Amino acid sequence: MNSQLSRRSMLAAGAAGLAAGNLVEFACGQPTPAAEGVQHPTVITPNGTSLPWTTEDGCKTFHLVAEPVKREFAPGMVVDCWGYNGQTPGPTIEAVEGDRVRIYVTNKLPEPTTVHWHGIILPNGMDGVGGLTQPHIQPGETYRYEFDLKQHGTHMYHPHSDEMIQMALGMQGFFIIHPKSNDEQPVDRQFCIFLQEWFVPPGASRPNPMVMTDFNLFTFNSRVWPGTEPLVVRRGQRLRLSFANLSMDSHPMHFHGHRGWLTGTDGDRLPRSAWWPVATVNVPPGTTRDVEFVADNLGDWPLHCHKNHHAMNPMAHDFPNMIGVDQAGVEEKVRAVLPGYMAMGGNGMGMTGHMHHELPKNTLPMMTGEGPFGPIEMGGMFTVLKVREGIETFNDPGWYKHPEGTVAQKV
Amino acid sequence: MNSQLSRRSMLAAGAAGLAAGNLVEFACGQPTPAAEGVQHPTVITPNGTSLPWTTEDGCKTFHLVAEPVKREFAPGMVVDCWGYNGQTPGPTIEAVEGDRVRIYVTNKLPEPTTVHWHGIILPNGMDGVGGLTQPHIQPGETYRYEFDLKQHGTHMYHPHSDEMIQMALGMQGFFIIHPKSNDEQPVDRQFCIFLQEWFVPPGASRPNPMVMTDFNLFTFNSRVWPGTEPLVVRRGQRLRLSFANLSMDSHPMHFHGHRGWLTGTDGDRLPRSAWWPVATVNVPPGTTRDVEFVADNLGDWPLHCHKNHHAMNPMAHDFPNMIGVDQAGVEEKVRAVLPGYMAMGGNGMGMTGHMHHELPKNTLPMMTGEGPFGPIEMGGMFTVLKVREGIETFNDPGWYKHPEGTVAQKV
Amino acid sequence: MNSQLSRRSMLAAGAAGLAAGNLVEFACGQPTPAAEGVQHPTVITPNGTSLPWTTEDGCKTFHLVAEPVKREFAPGMVVDCWGYNGQTPGPTIEAVEGDRVRIYVTNKLPEPTTVHWHGIILPNGMDGVGGLTQPHIQPGETYRYEFDLKQHGTHMYHPHSDEMIQMALGMQGFFIIHPKSNDEQPVDRQFCIFLQEWFVPPGASRPNPMVMTDFNLFTFNSRVWPGTEPLVVRRGQRLRLSFANLSMDSHPMHFHGHRGWLTGTDGDRLPRSAWWPVATVNVPPGTTRDVEFVADNLGDWPLHCHKNHHAMNPMAHDFPNMIGVDQAGVEEKVRAVLPGYMAMGGNGMGMTGHMHHELPKNTLPMMTGEGPFGPIEMGGMFTVLKVREGIETFNDPGWYKHPEGTVAQKV
Secondary structure, three states: OHHHHHHHHHHHHHHHHHHOOEOOOOOOOOOOOOOOOOOOOEEEEOOOEOOOOOEEEOOOEEEEEEEEEEEEEEOOOEEEEEEEEOOOOOOEEEOOOOOOOEEEEEEEEOOOOOOOEEEEOOOOOOOEEEEEEEEEEEEOOOEEEEEOOOOOEEEEEEOOHHHHHHHHOOOEEEEEEEEEOOOOOOOOOEEEEEEEOOOOOOOOOOEEEEOOOOOEEEEEEEOOOOOOOOOOOOOOOOOEEEEEEEEOOEEEEEEEEOOOOEEEEEEEEHHEEEEEEEEEEEEOOEEEEEEEOOOOOOOOEEEOOOOHHHHHHHHHOOOOOOOOOOOOOOOHHHHHHHHHHOOOOEEEEEOOOOOOOOOOOOOOOOOOEOOOEEEEOOOOOOOEEEEEEOOOOOOOOOOOOOOOOOOOOOO | OOHHHHHHHHHHHHHHHHHOOOEEOOOOOOOOOOOOOOOOOOOOOOOEEEEEOOEEOOEEEEEEEEEEEEEEEOOOOOEEEEEEEEEEOEEEEEEEOOEEEEEEEOOOOOOEEEEEEOOOOOHHHOOOOOOEEEEOOOOOOEEEEEEEEEOOEEEEEOOOOHHHHHHHOOOOOEEEOOOOOOOOOOOOOOEEEEEEEEEOOOOOOOOOOOOOOOEEEEEEOOEEEEEOOOOOEEOOOOEEEEEOOOOOOOOEEEEEOOOOOEEOOEEOOHHHHOOOOOOOEEEEOEEEEEEEEEOOOEEEEEEEHHHHHHOHHHHHHHOOOOOOOOOOOHHHHHHHHOOOOOOOEEEEEOOOOOOOOOOOOOOOOEEEEEEEEEEEEEEEOOOEEEEEEOOOOOOOOOOOOOOOOOOOOEE | HHHHHHHHHHHEEEEEOOOOOEEEEOOOOOOOOOOOOOOEEEEEEOOOEEHHHHHHHEEEEEEEEEEEEEEEOOOEEEEEEEEEOEEEOEEEEEEEEEEEEEEEEEOOOOOOOOOOEOOOOOOOOHHEOOOEEEEEEEEOOOEEEEEEEOOOOEEEEEOOOOOOHHHHOOOOOEEEOOOOOOOOOOOOEEEEEEEEEOOOOOOOOOOOOOOOOOOOOEOOOEOOOOOOOOOOEEEOEEEEEEEOOOOOOOEEEEEEOOEEEEEEEOOEEOHHHEEEEOOOOEOOEEEEEEEEEEOOEEEEEEEOOOOOHHHHHHHHHOOOOOOOOOOHHHHHHHHHOOOOOOHHHHOOOOOOOOOOOOOOOOOOOOOOOEEOOOEEEHHHHHHHHEEEEOOOOOOOOOOOOOOOOOEEOOO
């Protein structure tokens, strides 16, 4: 649905707001082409898409439409966000070092905006800082940016106009620049994951962008577990996990079963001598981090934020502490003053995450997701890396079938 | 007391819950043996112990018992935690690269649990993720994990079942894997320090695991200064400080008097070319950090978190701001509405940390600890590295005796 | 004004409190001399100064006076801080590897203090830890510190006595040690920026140092945008941006238009092989970070914290969420209960930052600063790097004049 929306949105905006350029080619959804003998990874934006492009006056040409977006964070919860082309995060821009890119930005928001190309070296007037390097783009207007790509790496785009509000509502996207020559170790699959946090009051659908520290929803590409797509790879493929963060907190991303190498930041690729081995990569606000490894260990491996509240859903963070308390009869009494109150947690919270009774409207339970061995007591910033032998397609292969005798067992 | 508890707890659980294995050897408390010609550091877990092990079917065999634990954070304050083998953090597991380890986990908690071996490369079914890679371990059950150690470094173990709650209550421990061959610069002493934060309401003994940002106790191995053991070394010894963090915040660990090198993460040892020189190493959640240096500077050197509130005890964080206010007569008036109120802070807080009058029950004063030159106005995540000439034993040597003329002096 | 204050303050304290030394030379405000053939960068402390020094008994001799300081954060807001020599942060100390330094510290605060030389390797008794390595310096007393500088890099000084309070009120400064031989890539200009956060209640002038997480003012060298000095450089100059942080939060510093290299920490300079390329450098509490690059891209380039609330002023963080709400008539009604309430934000916040009507006394609007293309909707930790062709002086050159056709434009 989102990619349909995106396409329609883009074409409509194109018809309405753009001067006619010299449209040569419409390679919608195609990967960005590599020079002969050069291999680019397949770029996957889980629960999202890459941005289609055309060629215009020799430029690789993109069109971003800033607009309100309704986003389903997980089944049962829809949030009123702002984004680009019907999506939050906006679609991933892919290009190649040496390209000249032209990017149209149409503002369909109720207030001015701009787009800043974070980490990209370009002429000052293309930097997208409202008031400082260009006028703010008023509602209804379309602006044109154009610059040469002189570097490669994992970058971002986002507003630099009322930015505290606009980023908190979901306006951000990846800008991936592929190298013009091969890396020493070419990557097969690159997964692009934006790390986000929100405060959506229980029962509401509009995030509160004034909140500075006490968030209650933590998302990968504006989705929470179990609404997050799994990352599917064939055993032996080399992966790049690209993380981007424009939230208020660092997010330490932990992946199971493999040792990775930190190979890049929003300042481009690290020299090989400077790589760090990592099982958890900390991603500070305003940065990107690339981690690479060969997926050589079969199975279903969690990938999640290791701030424990960030791998939970909203009910976790504002709850009375009942551990060790006998709550018999409490529920009815409390409901007299606090409708919907659930007595729980007397023995810990593990068994309560799945109780869905009487949650506020448009609110997710704390922990959800059923696995092959029972409840997976997680939420928020959590997904599963699925490494499989010999697969040729990358649809969700279901749960891993463990070889006999390789699972921890009761004695 | 804790190590006694641990021993008894382990033996009891072993008798009650385990199928009889082939117990060959009981090397309780012994360091893990090194191959001929290979030197392993002495591993010290301040205010804690390493986990005894046996040999069973050729496996180095450990037994963890998940259970409620009463922990004295400092004299005057006992906290109702959850941990392993009577301890929080759980005892440190030590093994050697190439070992096959077998680990029994008995659940004596009132809710299910599992154990995840963080950063360790192993078969998917041994990864310890409840619901995803194994069933949750129900109360009263014992599970067996078994895997080969293919790497070395500073890793962790912790639950992956109701993990927000269980980790917040103290369930975590180190898993140190020694290399099978010597490092280029062998280390003499390795100190393992878990960085933790808690919210214990004033007067209470049970931490509230729902708290996400506003903690009031910050601990090294579930102890606060002045309850933290000093780190004692002989001048010229090479140290490794190993830090682990499963809390919600990064903790920047600052050590005085020496320049260290960041040599490892939970993704294993850094190549020499990638080491960073550090006086403060930031330890994000979900990670470990190793710092190494030769202790060549005699004296008593603070080692502490450099988030200033984290090197304080609870009274610091929720206190009215009285700097510059004349409070004569205020105390009695406020006590009418707020029993136990202390008028203080009119000239700063430095002189008030030691006033112990009428603190709530089971609550520590903000700053405590008397040094050789007066009050050391610290608390929380603070300890002292004591570097001494020519010592052979490592009991607390008392305060450093400064050579004449080497102390800052009044003019 | 501040540097005048500083000078007077120092001389007065010198006359009143010091034993007469052998004053040889008074090189006030001069850069620290380099050995023949060695080039040191010009050190700039924006909105601040370096500390004058004299020579006494062969020592490079400095004098710090700890005292209350009134600091203008930006026009319209004066804050009651504590600092050194009339400034917050205190003046930057500059010396050269191999120097023997002598530093007098006079305490004019209403409570005891000490000074710790963070990251510097020195004798234990000179470490400045009150109670542990020396007596606290009582009000009215002057202490003498003296030690050899055996390293070079970007270090700090700050109290280690009631440190939570004293640092939160602004007591901190840079301690720059230049190398005795040339770096492989000599730097032309080094900018020293302290990253700070404060909670000043609306309408008040005294920061509340008990606040642990919910700050409302975020400063560069105790100034907020648009009160922050621009960083002015000639195209082709090599820069070092030195950041220091003694606050409670990490601050990710993002600079536009250039790729930098992370070259140093408070543990000294990184080996070349370990440098990271960065567009944003995360600066954790208790650390310094050096970033270097050649300023080869002409223009006006933002330099700011990328935690979005930290590049805003106080009105941003405690404001009702009105996005999408029709507020006609609301303002008058709310003012009946909340005087001074402003109905705003129904279409985002971008247009409201400049409304200055009826703010509380001594309180800054959320976003301020007018640029060449309209309002620059920022505040707090924000300044502008101005790269100009062929300039010889470094006063503010005004806004950049863009070559024709190089600015994003409306289509």
